[in-house]
Amino acid sequence: xxxxxPDEFLDKxxxxxxxxxxxxxxxxxxxxxxVLHAPAASGVTYFxxxxxxxxxxxxxxxYSDLQxxxxxxxxxxxxxxxxxxxxxxxxxxxxxxxxxxxxxRISGFILPSSFGRPAAVGxxxxxxxxxxxxxxxxxxxxxxxxxxxxWDKRPVVFLIDNAQANFHKLEDLLRxxxxxxxxxxxxxxxxxxxxxxxxxFSEFRQRILSTGHHxxxxxxxxxxxxxxxAFSHAYQIDLPPEERDELIIGAGANIWRxxxxxxLDERAENISNEEIYVLRLLYVAEQPLQLxxxxxxxxxSPLTVTAGERHWNDLISSLARRNYISIAEFDGGxxxxxxxxxxxxxxxxxxxxxxxxxxxxxxxxxxxxxQVSLRHAPSAVHSLLYRLSKLVANEDSPRWAKxxxxxxxxxxxxxxxxxxxxxxxxxxxxxxxxxxxQVAFYVSVQAYSHVMELLEATRTVWTGHRIxxxxxxxxxxxxxxxxxxxxxxxxxxxxxxxxxxIALLTSYKVSGLIHAGRLSDATNCVVTAPAKISAAHxxxxxxxxxxxxxxxxxxxxxxxxxxxxxxxxxxxxxxNDAFGALSARCNLGCIDFYEGEKERAHxxxxxxxxxxxxxxxxxxxxxxxNLGIARLxxxxxxxxxxxxxxxxxxxxxxxxxxxxxxxxxxxxxxxxEFHAAKQRMEVTLRHAQxxxxxxxxxxxxTNNILIKIMSGENPSLYHExxxxxxxxxxxxxxxxxxxxxxxxxxxxxxxLRVFDYDLCQYWSQNPLxxxxxxxxx
Numbered sequence: 183x184x185x186x187x188p189d190e191f192l193d194k195x196x197x198x199x200x201x202x203x204x205x206x207x208x209x210x211x212x213x214x215x216x217v218l219h220a221p222a223a224s225g226v227t228y229f230x231x232x233x234x235x236x237x238x239x240x241x242x243x244x245y246s247d248l249q250x251x252x253x254x255x256x257x258x259x260x261x262x263x264x265x266x267x268x269x270x271x272x273x274x275x276x277x278x279x280x281x282x283x284x285x286x287r288i289s290g291f292i293l294p295s296s297f298g299r300p301a302a303v304g305x306x307x308x309x310x311x312x313x314x315x316x317x318x319x320x321x322x323x324x325x326x327x328x329x330x331x332x333w334d335k336r337p338v339v340f341l342i343d344n345a346q347a348n349f350h351k352l353e354d355l356l357r358x359x360x361x362x363x364x365x366x367x368x369x370x371x372x373x374x375x376x377x378x379x380x381x382x383f384s385e386f387r388q389r390i391l392s393t394g395h396h397x398x399x400x401x402x403x404x405x406x407x408x409x410x411x412a413f414s415h416a417y418q419i420d421l422p423p424e425e426r427d428e429l430i431i432g433a434g435a436n437i438w439r440x441x442x443x444x445x446l447d448e449r450a451e452n453i454s455n456e457e458i459y460v461l462r463l464l465y466v467a468e469q470p471l472q473l474x475x476x477x478x479x480x481x482x483s484p485l486t487v488t489a490g491e492r493h494w495n496d497l498i499s500s501l502a503r504r505n506y507i508s509i510a511e512f513d514g515g516x517x518x519x520x521x522x523x524x525x526x527x528x529x530x531x532x533x534x535x536x537x538x539x540x541x542x543x544x545x546x547x548x549x550x551x552x553q554v555s556l557r558h559a560p561s562a563v564h565s566l567l568y569r570l571s572k573l574v575a576n577e578d579s580p581r582w583a584k585x586x587x588x589x590x591x592x593x594x595x596x597x598x599x600x601x602x603x604x605x606x607x608x609x610x611x612x613x614x615x616x617x618x619x620q621v622a623f624y625v626s627v628q629a630y631s632h633v634m635e636l637l638e639a640t641r642t643v644w645t646g647h648r649i650x651x652x653x654x655x656x657x658x659x660x661x662x663x664x665x666x667x668x669x670x671x672x673x674x675x676x677x678x679x680x681x682x683x684i685a686l687l688t689s690y691k692v693s694g695l696i697h698a699g700r701l702s703d704a705t706n707c708v709v710t711a712p713a714k715i716s717a718a719h720x721x722x723x724x725x726x727x728x729x730x731x732x733x734x735x736x737x738x739x740x741x742x743x744x745x746x747x748x749x750x751x752x753x754x755x756x757x758n759d760a761f762g763a764l765s766a767r768c769n770l771g772c773i774d775f776y777e778g779e780k781e782r783a784h785x786x787x788x789x790x791x792x793x794x795x796x797x798x799x800x801x802x803x804x805x806x807x808n809l810g811i812a813r814l815x816x817x818x819x820x821x822x823x824x825x826x827x828x829x830x831x832x833x834x835x836x837x838x839x840x841x842x843x844x845x846x847x848x849x850x851x852x853x854x855e856f857h858a859a860k861q862r863m864e865v866t867l868r869h870a871q872x873x874x875x876x877x878x879x880x881x882x883x884t885n886n887i888l889i890k891i892m893s894g895e896n897p898s899l900y901h902e903x904x905x906x907x908x909x910x911x912x913x914x915x916x917x918x919x920x921x922x923x924x925x926x927x928x929x930x931x932x933x934l935r936v937f938d939y940d941l942c943q944y945w946s947q948n949p950l951x952x953x954x955x956x957x958x959x
Contacts (some may be wrong), residue, residue, distance in 0.1 A: 194229055197402060201233065201467040204398050205241075205339065205368060213396040215356070215369045217345075219383060220402035222376045223407060223525035227503070229402070230341040231522075241337040248348045250469035250520070253355060256340070257321050310763050316761030317799045323356075326796065329362050338367045345371035345522070353393060354798075355744060360394030360832075361795035369395075372522070374404070404435040417444045438526045456497050458528045459486040460511070461506060464521035465529050466539040469566055470510075472557070473498060473517040479546050485538070509859045516557070537573060544570040560585065566862035567584045587619055603725075614650075617643055620651055626948055650954075652683065656949045659690045662874030664698045681954055684711070685718030686952040691729040693945050696873050701735025703781070710731075720952025722753035726766050727945050733776065744773050761801065764794055766945035768805050773940045775812065784812040802829065803838040804942035811845055811939055822847045835869040838942045840878050844885045850939050856893035863889050877940070880911045884938035888920065892933060897924030 197218075204216045220226035220710050230245055237243035244259045253825070275862065317323035329338060342352060361369050373386055390397055410426040413419075433439035453461075461479065477494050480486050498519065501507045506526075506804075509517045517611050523529070544567065568582035617640055621867060622630045635656045644650035656676055658667035673689050678684060688711050693702035708728045718724060729746035732739040747770045754762035771786035780828075787809040794805050806829040813822035826842045833839050843866040850859035862884050870882040886909060887900050901924070920936050923929065 184186075189892055194225070197229065197400065200400050201370065204239075204370075211525075213398040214365065215371060215390055215395045215401060216366060216398045217387065217390070218370065218372045218400050218402040219243065220372055220374050221404040221435065221436075222374055223438060224374075224402055224404050226342050226372045226374065226402050227522060227524070228371065230343055231508075233339075233370070234341050239333075241339050243341065245341045245343070247343040247520075249344045249524070251520075252266070252348075252351050252561075252565070254321065255527065256355065257325055260325065260338070260340075307646055316801060317820045318358050318798050318800060319768040322354060322358045322798070324844055326358055326798075328366070329359070330796065335366060338397055340367070340369045342369060342371045344374050346373045346375075346382070349389055353389070354388065356393035357800065358798040359542070359793065363796050391831055394828070405430060405433075405440055406436045409437075410440060413444045415438065419444060423499065436525060438523060454497075455529055456480075456493075457484050457501055457506075457515075459483070460501065460590055460615055461521060461523075461526070461528055462535070462539055463543065464507065465531075465535055466517065467543055467566060468569060469562065470518045470520040473509075474518055474557075478517060480544055486541075487900075507868055538571040540570050544574045566899070568843060584619075587623065590599060594816075609904050614643060614647060618649070621650070622950060625653060625656075625950060628660070628946060630657045634661055652686065653949065655687070656690055662697065664694060664827040667694055679714075681714045681716075681718040682720065682953050685715050685720055685724035688715065689724045689952075690949070692728050692731050696734075697732060697877075699876060701731075705735070705737030716739060718952070719954050720947075721898045721936045722750045722757060722759065722762055723947045725750035725753065726762070726769060727947075730943060730945065731772070732887075733943075740773050740777060744770065744810070747773070761794075761797060764790055765801075767805075769810065769943045771808070772943055777939055780812065780815050784809075784816045787812050799832045801838070804835040804944050806939045807838040807842045807845075810842060811941060814845060814849065819849050819852065835872075837873060837875060837878050838864050840870045840873065840882055841939060841942065844882055845939060847889055848885065848933075849893045851889045856889075859889050860893060876911075880907070881938040881940065883907060883918065884936070886915060886934050888923070888933065888938070891920075891923055891927050894927070897927060900924065 201216065204213075206836070218226055218229075221881065227247075234243045234245040234323035234370060242260065242263050244256065244263055244436060246256045248324070258278055301356050315323045317326060340355075345352060352369075359383075371390075375383060375385060387397060387399075407423065407426050407430070410421065410429055414421045414426070429440060429443060433443070446891045460476060463479065477491065478497075480494070498507070498509065498517075502509050503521055507522045508522050547563050547566055547570075550558050551560075551567060564582050564585040568579060568586055571578040571582055576643040615804055617636070621633055621636060624630070624636065633653065637644065637657065649675060651670075655670040656669060658670060661846060663678070668691075671687055671694070675684065675687050675691070678687075680693050688707060692704050692707050695701070695707060708731045711728070715721065715724060725746045729743040729750070731737065732743040733745075751763050751766040751770070754760075767786065768790050771783045771790065774780075774786065787805060791802070791805050791809045794801055806825070810822045810826035810829060813819075813825060823846060826846050830839060830842050830846065833842070843862055847859045849867065850856075850862065863882075867886050870878045873879070887903055887907075889899060891897050901921070904920055916936055916938060923932050926932065
């Protein structure tokens with residue numbers, strides 16, 4: 183009998199029906215992520231690959247295995263599949279009209295190019311890779327813009343195997359596509375549960391929810407009596423129920439062992455030594471290998487004996503025919519070989535044997551890397567060497583990690599880059615280029631505590647070099663080390679006449695003074711800024727941030743702040759900086775709100791939230807929090823609550839999250855859910871105490887007392903605490919109203935006046951954006 187395929191040996195009609203219903207709910211269901219919770223060796227890989235085959239004519243369907251693939255590979259597969267379908271449609275159109283020769287002449291102009299290709303990343307062009315997009319990365323920007331184009335509405339389905347193995351590789355893609363504008367994209371993620379650990383699966387689900395997506399769960403069953411009965415029928419082998427049960431137990435519910443029972447000529451023990459060698463080599467490599475490389479490695483190996491190219495071709499064809507491997511065409515006529523199984527008796531290898539295979543691979547690909555082979559993608563080679571070095575040459579791991587930082591950044595995988603950076607930091611940083619690549623990454627994802635740690639450990643490398651001194655000062659600002667920051671910033675400003683540097687340093691000085699409560703000094707800093715600042719490379723960002731100096735305190739001048747923000751928005755528009763313009767408009771919406779135009783501010787925030795979310799989750803904490811607060815203040819508490827619950831699942835515990843959680847607690851208290859409100863507010867206050875901004879501590883402390891009074895606790899318990907707040911933060915009108923509320927705790931109008939909130943403004947930016955490429959090099 184011929185090799186049996188997924189349609190025949192996987193009796194998954196119920197699972198197929200559930201999946202089809204999920205994929206068919208375009209624009210209907212809130213969920214665009216289905217999670218298949220599958221036991222190991224349950225056939226889920228074939229199920230996903232078969233799904234891709236079924237969808238190939240209807241959708242852009244991409245299968246990927248996170249055990250071997252990274253985000254760059256996933257995006258390139260999307261581009262290749264999209265181009266294939268596009269070419270098919272165009273060719274059909276031109277063939278129908280007998281215009282195929284014309285198509286050939288113009289195809290170079292109309293066929294879409296792939297994206298996510300590796301690019302060189304060094305200190306001289308780090309800005310091009312990291313800084314010029316509000317999306318998570320440049321490749322993700324190209325993907326996002328392609329997906330939301332109005333003339334192509336075909337569904338896009340990512341079928342991701344072993345999603346639990348390296349979920350970080352997928353996280354950026356999920357975060358970039360959480361908004362409704364991407365509703366034609368769906369994800370089917372297989373969580374292959376090898377340990378049967380409930381906590382791991384719960385953590386996996388939570389990580390998906392933190393990307394802003396909802397989940398449709400499906401339990402993918404292990405092989406059962408129904409499956410064995412289907413095998414029995416297909417192979418005309420009569421097995422009574424008790425023997426079917428014995429087979430399942432004896433095979434450990436492993437579909438491959440069950441399968442080998444029925445397919446006598448393909449049992450595991452009949453696999454040749456050469457075939458076992460190839461499977462084990464691919465298994466240890468954990469990524470696809472070129473057929474030519476397999477032949478070369480095998481020809482030099484004492485573990486196998488192969489006789490020439492024909493023997494190898496027959497061997498590979500035999501494995502592919504039995505679905506142990508898959509074959510894809512590769513550049514230059516070569517073929518790319520991937521292992522299709524993850525559990526099989528021949529893969530139960532000892533740690534000693536694994537080390538032997540790892541050494542063969544490492545020695546071969548080390549030579550490939552050192553010869554700079556044009557047949558091999560550096561990212562694939564370095565990824566393999568990085569993993570193998572952990573087994574055979576741990577001292578080399580930092581070397582390959584540094585190479586992977588550059589490859590991961592160029593392919594759009596910021597989370598991959600972060601993981602490699604952690605390993606790279608185990609080794610000594612000896613060049614400023616290495617340091618700038620790593621620092622630039624952390625600056626781009628606003629991980630300033632890592633920037634500080636890295637710069638403190640490498641002072642001998644960067645001392646005396648201006649770009650690093652500027653980044654160090656910015657990191658001091660962002661980690662709220664105010665005293666040291668003001669000393670550093672004063673030295674840097676006294677030693678420059680460069681408009682770019684003045685704009686950058688002054689914008690951070692203003693934000694530092696505001697955070698430190700020195701509002702008059704912040705206003706004076708802007709007023710005395712030199713006129714040449716208007717020629718700065720990042721003048722729009724300076725205007726946007728410096729306008730905050732006129733929004734509070736004795737120098738409050740909302741008219742002047744509005745004028746600066748209007749000018750900033752125009753500057754961003756002229757510079758084709760869509761996100762910069764949106765951020766300036768958000769801050770203008772805050773001025774409307776402060777001036778009492780709450781309805782207009784609410785409309786602005788509604789519009790901007792829809793425009794901003796297409797960039798992914800990394801920019802929504804400010805506008806998302808503002809929208810929730812504005813909805814509450816215009817009287818739509820239910821909509822505010824639903825919105826902020828979603829926002830708080832996505833954003834981290836910083837200033838904006840504390841404001842959002844305080845608002846949720848206030849709404850819960852207004853709805854009589856006092857236990858939930860007090861619990862939420864206590865957690866929020868604890869987080870606020872760890873943030874080095876006095877304003878958020880003040881607001882959360884006030885709201886904590888407010889909610890306890892609203893919940894019916896004895897108001898007399900809080901007079902002393904209100905006095906302490908007065909002593910610490912000054913005699914604010916809000917405290918007098920809070921004292922009045924103690925006498926009438928159910929007065930809803932007074933509760934709203936006491937509720938201590940503010941709006942978020944966009945101040946953060948990548949400081950390297952504000953410098954010219956010459957300065958960065």
